Amino acid sequence: MTVAREVSKTPALAAERQRAPSPAQFRIPQTLWVRIGLIIAAAMFVLPFYWMANSALKGIQELSSIPPTLYPHVPAWDNFVSAVTYIPFGTFLTNSIILTTGVTIGAAISNPLIAYGFSRIRWPGRDFVFGIVMASIFLPFPVLIVALFDIFAKLQWVDTFLPLIVPAFFGNPFFIFLMRQYFLGLPMEISEQARIDGANEFQVFLFVILPLAKPAVAVVIIFAAVQAWGEFLTPLLFLQDESKYPLSIGLQFYRQSHDVAYNLLMAASTLIVLPIIGLFLMFQRFFIQGVTAGSLKG
Amino acid sequence: MIAAPRFRLSADDRRNLRTALPFIAPWIVGFFAFTLYPIVYSLYLSFTHYSGFGDATPAGFENYQHMVSDSLFWQSLGNTLYYTALAVPVGVVVAIVLALMMNQNVREVAIYRAAFYVPSILPLFALTFIFIVLLNPGFGLVDYVLGLVGLPAVNWLGDALWTKISIVLLAQLGAGGPALIFLASLRAVPAELYEAARLEGAGPLRRFYKITLPLITPVILFDLIYGTILGVQIFTPAYVLAGGTSGGGAYTTGPENSLLFYVFYLYKSAFQYSDMGYAAALAWVLFVISVVLSFAILRWSRQWVHYEGA
Numbered sequence: 001m002t003v004a005r006e007v008s009k010t011p012a013l014a015a016e017r018q019r020a021p022s023p024a025q026f027r028i029p030q031t032l033w034v035r036i037g038l039i040i041a042a043a044m045f046v047l048p049f050y051w052m053a054n055s056a057l058k059g060i061q062e063l064s065s066i067p068p069t070l071y072p073h074v075p076a077w078d079n080f081v082s083a084v085t086y087i088p089f090g091t092f093l094t095n096s097i098i099l100t101t102g103v104t105i106g107a108a109i110s111n112p113l114i115a116y117g118f119s120r121i122r123w124p125g126r127d128f129v130f131g132i133v134m135a136s137i138f139l140p141f142p143v144l145i146v147a148l149f150d151i152f153a154k155l156q157w158v159d160t161f162l163p164l165i166v167p168a169f170f171g172n173p174f175f176i177f178l179m180r181q182y183f184l185g186l187p188m189e190i191s192e193q194a195r196i197d198g199a200n201e202f203q204v205f206l207f208v209i210l211p212l213a214k215p216a217v218a219v220v221i222i223f224a225a226v227q228a229w230g231e232f233l234t235p236l237l238f239l240q241d242e243s244k245y246p247l248s249i250g251l252q253f254y255r256q257s258h259d260v261a262y263n264l265l266m267a268a269s270t271l272i273v274l275p276i277i278g279l280f281l282m283f284q285r286f287f288i289q290g291v292t293a294g295s296l297k298g
Numbered sequence: 299m300i301a302a303p304r305f306r307l308s309a310d311d312r313r314n315l316r317t318a319l320p321f322i323a324p325w326i327v328g329f330f331a332f333t334l335y336p337i338v339y340s341l342y343l344s345f346t347h348y349s350g351f352g353d354a355t356p357a358g359f360e361n362y363q364h365m366v367s368d369s370l371f372w373q374s375l376g377n378t379l380y381y382t383a384l385a386v387p388v389g390v391v392v393a394i395v396l397a398l399m400m401n402q403n404v405r406e407v408a409i410y411r412a413a414f415y416v417p418s419i420l421p422l423f424a425l426t427f428i429f430i431v432l433l434n435p436g437f438g439l440v441d442y443v444l445g446l447v448g449l450p451a452v453n454w455l456g457d458a459l460w461t462k463i464s465i466v467l468l469a470q471l472g473a474g475g476p477a478l479i480f481l482a483s484l485r486a487v488p489a490e491l492y493e494a495a496r497l498e499g500a501g502p503l504r505r506f507y508k509i510t511l512p513l514i515t516p517v518i519l520f521d522l523i524y525g526t527i528l529g530v531q532i533f534t535p536a537y538v539l540a541g542g543t544s545g546g547g548a549y550t551t552g553p554e555n556s557l558l559f560y561v562f563y564l565y566k567s568a569f570q571y572s573d574m575g576y577a578a579a580l581a582w583v584l585f586v587i588s589v590v591l592s593f594a595i596l597r598w599s600r601q602w603v604h605y606e607g608a
Binding site (some may be wrong): 067 | 300307311314315317318319320322324325326327329331332333335336337340343348350389395396401402404407409410413414415416417419420421422423424425427428429430431432434435436437438442443471473475478479482519523524527530531533534537538544545561564565568574577578581582584585588592
């Protein structure tokens with residue numbers, strides 16, 4: 001019995017030695033150093049959020065103690081209740097959700113459609129026009145704000161959600177690029193077959209290609225939602241009535257009085273940041289795909 | 299432009315164009331309505347006096363002439379270029395370092411990747427609020443840690459010397475996004491190259507400079523240009539840090555106007571001083587600056603970007 005065991009073990013050990021010729025004593029400290037470096041760097045990216053949560057859970061007195069306490073000695077959980085009642089948090093949250101939903105729907109509809117026209121149909125001048133799409137990425141948005149404000153004012157769109165939502169229905173160069181990359185990766189024969197079967201181009205798009213591109217659409221939806229949730233400049237420009245503010249603009253009101261309620265501000269920031277972190281944890285794969293979609297070719 | 303060569307097109311081409319047009323129509327409409335027309339309209343407004351109400355009156359070159367003698371214009375431009383010149387190179391280096399770290403062969407690497415990446419997708423306004431607390435001289439973590447290691451406390455947000463440094467630091471929380479793009483390009487480097495260099499006795503530093511760095515130069519170029527475009531439009535952190543509208547409608551711009559960035563000044567000109575004509579002129583100058591900077595970087599990059607022959 002012992003002999004049999006020995007025999008069965010030996011080849012595996014030999015193979016292992018062959019694969020990793022360097023002695024174990026040398027390897028362990030090296031990965032240890034790497035790990036220490038990684039942990040320190042990761043800490044620098046995580047600590048701001050730890051400090052946010054730490055400050056969110058401190059009472060006003062503990063917050064003003066010097067030196068600061070490294071964890072909340074008396075956790076003030078009711079800060080979260082105060083945070084959402086100190087300002088009209090519910091109204092701001094509702095507005096943020098409406099805006100995010102509207103922008104996301106617009107992005108999900110427009111970008112696949114536009115990208116299809118730039119990838120699955122070959123028409124003269126296509127690559128030139130697509131070059132303009134890409135060039136518009138490098139146009140700083142603030143260049144447009146004066147004119148856009150005046151245009152939207154004349155349309156009576158100022159102080160409505162329209163200037164924030166409607167443009168999303170006309171595509172975004174990043175998302176067009178991302179969807180196009182995905183469409184280009186699907187074999188052209190699929191479309192040919194559907195056309196032979198009598199489908200018109202829109203049917204090919206809607207019933208054949210789009211279902212195959214669900215992962216790319218998911219990436220667009222996720223990034224559009226994340227972007228809309230964090231949007232600051234456009235609501236600041238185009239909304240005036242406080243009852244229409246999303247959270248990004250509404251948070252200013254924690255600082256309206258001379259005593260800034262920093263702990264409540266941090267509690268509110270925690271509530272704003274958490275959904276995004278949750279979204280990331282749920283859809284990690286899509287985030288990574290979204291960022292790296294085009295770069296492998298570049 | 300697209301329609302001009304039409305009669306030279308074959309029947310197939312014309313049919314394809316007709317098929318494609320409905321698909322790209324939303325982009326065409328949006329591009330004209332929300333990009334091209336506003337740019338042209340800004341150019342027109344920049345030659346007028348216009349308060350946003352009533353009619354714009356012709357002003358010739360007055361807005362542009364005013365700029366030359368406007369010390370706030372020069373200060374905001376200086377602040378913005380100073381910030382960009384600092385934040386962009388730092389950002390590229392940090393992103394590359396993060397990408398190298400994300401590429402380490404340790405089992406729990408996914409955790410580090412998440413830690414580096416997640417801050418980059420969080421709302422910038424929320425990160426700014428977090429920084430206000432983090433950098434507070436009383437209850438902030440940063441000055442506390444500086445004190446522990448025996449360094450003097452820094453008045454990050456109250457001292458004109460440090461306010462822009464604070465925003466450069468804040469911007470690094472977003473480095474995880476570009477780091478992922480760098481990571482993808484690191485992974486595309488053929489392993490045989492490293493193997494061959496190793497056999498010739500090249501150490502890790504030499505392998506980085508001779509193999510990795512040249513192969514990721516196209517991504518560095520993209521990050522430099524895109525970072526510069528983002529840099530010159532820096533607004534949100536400055537607006538939030540400086541206190542936004544608190545204090546009754548007058549926008550504070552940080553100690554000694556150190557947070558008066560170009561777009562902040564543009565915003566104030568348009569919406570606080572109701573000088574839409576001047577703001578439009580500022581917008582056009584920003585447009586020209588960003589185009590010039592992009593092309594300058596592109597030109598300079600010919601000396602160092604490595605394009606694969608294949």
